[in-house]
Amino acid sequence: MNSFLLPKDLRAKDEHGNYGVWWHENNPGPLKKLPFISQFGSMKFSKVRIDDSMRPHLNDGIEIHYVNSGKYDWVIEGKEIELLPENLSVTAPWHENGSTSGIMDIGQINWIIIKPSEFSVNKVLVLGNWSKLSKNFQQNLGEMIGDANNAVLEKAKSFKKYFDELRNELAYQEEGFEIKVQNILENLFIDLHRQLSNKIHKNQESDYFIEKLTHLLQSDLTKKWHIEDLASEFNMGKTKFTYEVKKLTGFPPNSFIISLKLEKAIELIKNNATITMAEIAFICGFSSLQHFTSTFSQRNGISPRKYQLQQQKKKK
Numbered sequence: 001m002n003s004f005l006l007p008k009d010l011r012a013k014d015e016h017g018n019y020g021v022w023w024h025e026n027n028p029g030p031l032k033k034l035p036f037i038s039q040f041g042s043m044k045f046s047k048v049r050i051d052d053s054m055r056p057h058l059n060d061g062i063e064i065h066y067v068n069s070g071k072y073d074w075v076i077e078g079k080e081i082e083l084l085p086e087n088l089s090v091t092a093p094w095h096e097n098g099s100t101s102g103i104m105d106i107g108q109i110n111w112i113i114i115k116p117s118e119f120s121v122n123k124v125l126v127l128g129n130w131s132k133l134s135k136n137f138q139q140n141l142g143e144m145i146g147d148a149n150n151a152v153l154e155k156a157k158s159f160k161k162y163f164d165e166l167r168n169e170l171a172y173q174e175e176g177f178e179i180k181v182q183n184i185l186e187n188l189f190i191d192l193h194r195q196l197s198n199k200i201h202k203n204q205e206s207d208y209f210i211e212k213l214t215h216l217l218q219s220d221l222t223k224k225w226h227i228e229d230l231a232s233e234f235n236m237g238k239t240k241f242t243y244e245v246k247k248l249t250g251f252p253p254n255s256f257i258i259s260l261k262l263e264k265a266i267e268l269i270k271n272n273a274t275i276t277m278a279e280i281a282f283i284c285g286f287s288s289l290q291h292f293t294s295t296f297s298q299r300n301g302i303s304p305r306k307y308q309l310q311q312q313k314k315k316k
Contacts, residue, residue, distance in 0.1 A: 018045045020108075021171055030170045033178050036128050039113040042167040045070070049104050056098040061115035062145060063097065064188075065089045066159050070107015075100045077148040083109075088156040090192065092146045094121055110163040114185065121146070130182050133189060141189060144196040149203075153195055162188040206248050209234065213245070217260050222285040227253050261285055262299055265292070269308045273315070277304050 020043035023029040072083040118126040125142025231241035261284040281292035296304040
């Protein structure tokens with residue numbers, strides 16, 4: 001935070017060595033003139049502090065956080081995440097979110113809570129009379145925000161300018177600042193709509209990529225697949241294909257193929273009590289029984305034969 005951008009009375013550090021602005025219900029400040037904003041904060045923490053108000057919570061609005069610096073352990077709808085620099089999180093009123101420990105680490109974080117006229121699980125987003133954004137735009141934006149899978153945008157550096165501008169307009173309260181704040185928020189929502197749409201599109205492409213790859217491999221697990229051949233199926237070079245598979249599955253291509261073979265082996269063991277390990281090794285495309293046994297044991301921490309005996313005991 002550039003302290004020179006703030007009025008002189010907001011530059012001083014508090015007793016904890018932190019500085020910035022935080023307006024809320026008990027300290028509304030400029031928000032008195034902007035009733036659709038229930039909270040705004042832009043704080044730089046120079047020491048670790050405990051703040052129970054930041055523990056996982058629900059609120060009555062759309063809550064947006066943007067991290068300038070530092071690392072914040074966060075949870076959104078029970079899913080633990082790390083909010084890192086240039087990350088933005090956005091949650092709906094029914095999404096529980098906050099710091100898992102209530103500890104605010106050293107760094108700079110910005111947040112705003114915008115209270116819509118309507119927005120719930122059963123009601124589409126209506127920001128209110130202050131916004132000129134179209135009804136369809138607001139509805140689409142609400143649908144994207146309402147899906148907790150879209151809660152975090154990485155490398156969202158463009159949002160820094162919105163929080164800087166909001167902080168300065170609210171801090172100085174110059175003539176017409178209310179209109180300026182409304183315009184900034186509308187631009188923020190337009191940018192948010194675009195980036196969420198792009199994220200969803202990329203996720204859909206990724207799902208299709210993995211679905212197609214999995215189907216291709218499972219169609220013949222006994223085949224000795226060459227990475228170059230698989231890459232050509234997706235019109236990719238070997239390097240890009242390897243990168244995409246590892247990014248999306250956590251495994252390099254050869255390891256992902258082995259994972260699918262082991263999934264098939266487990267399915268066969270569970271559904272066929274009389275099948276032999278040698279038959280499974282052949283069906284799943286392992287080069288030998290020894291290769292199958294060692295690979296299964298390494299990945300699952302138990303030999304396939306012992307695993308088969310466990311399954312048989314469960315059925316008795």
